[in-house]
Amino acid sequence: MIPTNYTEQEKNHIFQKEMIPHLESMYNFAFRLTLDEDDAKDLVQDTYLKAFRFINSFEKGTNAKAWLFRILKNSFINDFRKKSKQPSKVDYQEVETFYNSEEFDKEIEATTDLRSETVQELIGDEVASAINSLDVDFRIAIILCDIEGFTYEEMAKILDIPIGTVRSRLHRARGLLKEKLSSYAKKMGYLKNT
């Protein structure tokens, strides 16, 4: 894409009208990544300053929210996570070997006792704990799709991965989330131990 040379007035207009309205989603996304309010504030501020600095590379009429999410995700991966106490990136080789194994199929079968009625009994803290306990790359996939409602194509752009990888990452993330929800339900006595 060829960068546009916006006037100062246009830059301000785009920033106010297209970027600022996504502040709440951005802050919540940042909080779900960092799990810390101060870190989330720093990450969002850093993202907005980058967005303003590179606003010429934003094409008017395209999806500003996806553009901002991509910057935030990259800032988190490249700069922020190095400084924070977050665990290192998921080792996909290892993870994929496991998830393609029979062992994983058996584990997922074991969670088939989870029913919609049980899920509805869970309270907010349990749901938050389940999602926060996922490795960050799986957590991101679920947030982008199920909470923010991005399409697979938008997710592929935000995450810089092919659509096929978006599908497989979501598949694995959801399998893991069900496992976590099931174990919370058992712990709280909503579901019998099998």
Place this chain on the structure above:
Amino acid sequence: MLKKTTAQCPESEENTKPCNCCCIETLYTILDGEACEQQSQELMAHIEKCLPCYQQYDLEVAIREVLKTHLQKKEVPQDLIESIKMKISNFYV
């Protein structure tokens, strides 16, 4: 519940096969609004007759709902908004 689908029905033979009870991937594609209208209609007709698929569908819908309703939305701190505005205005100084 279902995201609005805008996807076109793919021409490939694989995607024109009827819903497979064991294929959760198909269910995800439909719930994520990534399937064509025809696929969605076929699945909905199928789950009305198939208990395991219905339970699976019901569970997936319930999980999506609790994610949306049970995760507390955090309010943006006022000082964050002020700080961004101040730093942006400093670009021109």
